Amino acid sequence: LPTRHNFLTEAVKRLLETGEIDSSTSEPTLDSNTLITVTSDADQVKQYNDTGLIATPTPSFPIEHVPVVKLITPIKRALHDAELDLIPDDFYTKRHRRHELEEKKQKNREKERLKHGYYQQNQLVERIKTMDKSSLQSIVSSIRHRTKDESEEKKEDEETYLDTLHERLLKDATELLNRYEALGMSKPTAVVEGIEEFTEREVNPVFHEAVKVEAIRQKARQLSTFDKHVKPKVSSRRSSRHVTAFGVKLPEFGYADYELPKEILNFRLMNSGQ
16 A cells, blocks of 8 residues: 655655765755855866756747837826825825735744744654654655656665665755754744742732722622612512412412301301490
8 A cells, every 4th residue: 555645755755756865976966064165266266076067958949028018198187186185194004004914914924834844844854863764665665666666676785775765864854954943943932031920018008908998898889789779569468479488388279268157257246236
């Protein structure tokens, strides 16, 4: 099965496609260790090797620059144009501020993209440092199988080939990581130091007393406002929904006709007659 797509596989594939694994046989390249000397002394130039000019591909057809001509006619101004109101300062500032905000957003996006690239490159360098030869050999064999490159003869010393490939991978990844660090991506975030913790001893005790007095006053105002609220009127007839006995709600009573006992009626009649 082909290996999972990741940055390590892409780096190995790119290196195998170029065919420049051995740094001694490859063309000279510019890296962080390269020294550029500018001089007009012909004798000093003889001390260096001349590798010749690098052949650059030339286009097969010449590039023609066609000028673009556009006619612009002046706009006739009316007589009342001279009396137009001037642009207010707020509108002018807002108009230019919009472009500044767009540039700031673009810079922030570029900075976030560079931070993400630095994080990925740092992970790649750590993975190359800790990888073993079996993992590298499986990646190389998988790439060769997918590209069906069987014209290349098998190396007599596979161990040396893998060591050279690993060194070249680590060198290229470290070089790219150094470029990110040169841009300042590896700098930690600034930490504000020298800020002491805020304690109660630094506060004036008079301030504490004033805060306590104000809290008591606020609480008293709240209690007084609660007492001043208009209470709803309670009718003399208590509703059956609110009748309780010993803290337990009583059941609802049904309506029924009843008569008083005769003893009570006779007693009332006798008293009323007297």
